[in-house]
Amino acid sequence: MNTNEIYQLSEFYKMFGDVTRLKILNALSCKNLCVSEIAEQLQMTHSSISHQLQVLRAQNFVKYEKIGKTVYYSLADEHIQIILKYGYEHIQERG
Amino acid sequence: MNTNEIYQLSEFYKMFGDVTRLKILNALSCKNLCVSEIAEQLQMTHSSISHQLQVLRAQNFVKYEKIGKTVYYSLADEHIQIILKYGYEHIQERG
DNA sequence: TGAATATATGAACATATAATCATATAATAT
DNA sequence: ATATTATATGATTATATGTTCATATATTCA
Numbered sequence: 001m002n003t004n005e006i007y008q009l010s011e012f013y014k015m016f017g018d019v020t021r022l023k024i025l026n027a028l029s030c031k032n033l034c035v036s037e038i039a040e041q042l043q044m045t046h047s048s049i050s051h052q053l054q055v056l057r058a059q060n061f062v063k064y065e066k067i068g069k070t071v072y073y074s075l076a077d078e079h080i081q082i083i084l085k086y087g088y089e090h091i092q093e094r095g
Numbered sequence: 096m097n098t099n100e101i102y103q104l105s106e107f108y109k110m111f112g113d114v115t116r117l118k119i120l121n122a123l124s125c126k127n128l129c130v131s132e133i134a135e136q137l138q139m140t141h142s143s144i145s146h147q148l149q150v151l152r153a154q155n156f157v158k159y160e161k162i163g164k165t166v167y168y169s170l171a172d173e174h175i176q177i178i179l180k181y182g183y184e185h186i187q188e189r190g
Numbered sequence: 191t192g193a194a195t196a197t198a199t200g201a202a203c204a205t206a207t208a209a210t211c212a213t214a215t216a217a218t219a220t
Numbered sequence: 221a222t223a224t225t226a227t228a229t230g231a232t233t234a235t236a237t238g239t240t241c242a243t244a245t246a247t248t249c250a
Contacts (some may be wrong), residue, residue: 001183006117008186009179013111014218020238022105026096035197048239049119050198055238060189068249079185084104088096090174091103094155117206130227144208145228150208164217164226191250198245206237215228220221 014057016087020044020052024073027094029081032074110154111182113127115139115147123157127169 001009008034023042027033032042039049053073056062061080064073075081096104110116118137120130128136134144148168151157156175157167168177 001121004184005186006114006121010112010114010117012146012182012186013108013117016108017105017112018238019105022101026101036195045201045240047241049219051238058142063111066197066246071197079181082200083178083181085186086174086178087104087107088100088211089177090106091100113208131225140210142211142229145226146208147229161216161227166227182233193248193250194246195248196221196246199243201242202238203240204238206235208233210233213228213230215223217225217226219224 011059015061016083018052020048021056022084024049024052024056025061025075025080025084028073028075029084032072034070034072036070038073039093101144105185106154110151110156113147113179116151117179119144119147119151120170120175120179123168123170124179127167129165129167131165135170 016025020042027041029037035046035053035086037048038053039046042049053062053064057064062073062075063076064071066072100174105108112119112135113135122133122136130144130148131142133148134141137144140179148157152159155171159166161167
């Protein structure tokens with residue numbers, strides 16, 4: 001791996017390294033949701049969720065579709081779910 | 096996933112979310128190395144490397160063996176390499 | 191048009207984290 | 221015993237990051 005790849009990779013993994021973002025990703029892995037629904041589910045402010053969604057968008061972790069006033073978010077691709085699942089299995093094995 | 100699992104998972108992924116730690120893990124994926132060798136390879140101080148190795152130890156990412164004055168570090172298990180490889184493939188696909 | 195609702199965004203603040211510096215510990219060699 | 225080498229660690233500092241607060245934008249509805 002060269003320096004640029006290492007840098008990109010760290011930015012990629014950083015997305016999974018925050019509790020709020022993980023909760024968002026986990027919620028979206030079940031069902032597409034709008035900002036309000038995510039905020040309600042996580043019991044957090046719309047602003048926090050929206051900020052984190054921008055971060056996830058910047059790394060192409062989520063897709064979104066605006067319908068009327070509402071923006072529906074979904075996971076960008078199955079890679080995200082696979083990596084989540086793999087990490088989950090890893091921590092399960094260690095108890 | 097419950098709250099505790101989410102927390103554990105974020106701590107787990109956080110290890111991959113820093114350039115220095117990624118470089119260390121990448122270096123160790125080729126070859127077991129001592130602190131000085133890692134420091135030289137990454138062109139960083141022994142202290143920085145040692146601090147990050149403690150962080151990686153705390154999350155059971157690395158094993159170590161002391162031989163004389165020297166401490167040899169290696170990756171804890173193949174999970175780490177697999178996740179590194181998977182993430183690497185992911186960023187490669189996006190260019 | 192004006193009010194209400196959903197989301198986005200910039201700035202400020204608080205906290206977390208990584209690097210540095212100084213020092214400590216441990217093993218070896220003289 | 222003392223010096224040297226390898227590593228570890230505590231404290232400090234600088235930077236990065238997440239949340240909050242205030243405000244902006246966009247859409248719908250009365």
